[in-house]
Amino acid sequence: MAEGFQAKADTSSAFSGLDRLTGPIATKLARSMGVASGTVYRDEAKLLAPKDDGLLASSIYLAYKDNRSNDDSVTYSITWNAKKAPHGHLQEFGHWQTHVTYKGSDGHWYTLPNVPLAQPRWVPAHPFLRPAFDMARERAQQAAIARGRERLPELLRDTYQPPDDDFV
Template sequence: MSLTINANLGGIENLLDELADNAEEAARPAAQAAAQVLYDAVKLNVASIGRVTGNLDRSIYQVYSRDDSAQGRATYHVSWNHKKAPHGWLVENGHLQKYKVYLGKDGKWYTDKKAPLPSPKHVGARPFVRPAQAQFPAALDAAVAELLKRINGGPP
């Protein structure tokens, strides 16, 4: 006994093409949703350090990377602007302080290279970017939720 089925799969092919197009268009919003979770975590970490001038907090950014992205793949960077807060690396990684520092009349901190400390002082790290990596699972969840919303035809 045999059974013959004739099926027009054109509708399924169109559906799969549409799903692929939706997934490609959803890559950037999904990546941004993940970046937002990490950005929020970094901002919270900076706030927990305490505020001296606020430059570090104002320097935190998230940005879409055209160079690291491609069709169907989006990349965002979350970090701090090194020009706005050059001390960010010292805060994130710790450092050895060799000279006295002082707060100028303009409200900025300065290093007095003419006044070395009697012995160098280790200033411990107060990381704010690295601990945000603990939020990777939540960032992935946010990306998946945004991707599914957009693939299923939800509002942009």
């Protein structure tokens, strides 16, 4: 699986006051807001992905990273399925083409491993993740805030324990 592109956004001003929340409510709220924000980034990356065969765009997904998340932080990745679109990194970062390639009658590109180019050539990048983070930053932040405003009352309502009537 591709690791994708790492980006950090300073959302401290948008999320001021949320640092007073602790425990499961804070984690659930952060995850809800992370999904809302990540969905905007993912969808933007899909729009920007090269459309030659559609495989790359359809393989882009948002995933929770359990091994990178803890009680203080939740992490999501936007990346692509490398089995479905194994050359996504070549599109994102560019690459040196060292062998002859051709487009088959099925519409897929193929490399002739026994036919090197006389002179390798640089194939420029057609980035889709990096620009998605730049172009969608404000929309993603707004989506996270909107989802937080919707989700927080739900979480507080679900955890509210009425007083025990035995003491009345």
